[in-house]
Amino acid sequence: MMICLGIDTSTFAIGLGIVRDNQTVYDVYCNTANPSADRIHTLIYGALKESGLSLGDIDLFACAIGPGSFTGLRVGIAAVEGLSFSLSKPVYSIPTFDALVWKFSDFCGQVVPILDAKRGEIYTAVYKGGKQVFPTRAVEPYVFFNTIGGHTLFLGDGVEIYRDVILDRFGDKASFLNPNIDSPRGSDVAYLGILSYKEGKSHDNRIEPIYIHPPRIRKKCS
16 A cells, blocks of 8 residues: 655645555645645645544655646655655656656647737647657647647646647637646646555655746846
């Protein structure tokens, strides 16, 4: 039996889940404008209490690594790295888009996750049969939509922003989830952590996030 705690802070929300083998034990999604270490730890201990578990019962950790919010990723990764180090438990890095689309590997067309990257761009990739066939990148959405075609499932927090553009380009070949999935659930991240362990993948001594854009730094006026 393997128990994994997974966390996603790629967007301005916190997804936290606990998975035992293939069964979701606990899953929570907290919409917050500012993920913080205190909030993450409060959710972790609340999840453990409601699940009847202790930190010592967790066999491994998994953390979404982006693309996404620089601040959110940094806070989530720091929290998971701290727990992994203090408990001497392995931690696995899970690309955000892998966690977002893994449940739809049987979709007959392609699956396209889109996250709002601000600055008039989106973070996106293209998956077919559960495999990424177009690499994760930040692109101008109108240009990107013109480079792909065919029956496509769109999901992610960029869907509502660009739904009309997608429908204009794809028409009835565009599919959406109802309700839409804005970002991965923590249980999705945890499930892929267990899968990584079972497949014998090396765990991470240090988590390296996927930063496509450098963080924007505001200079103070003197």
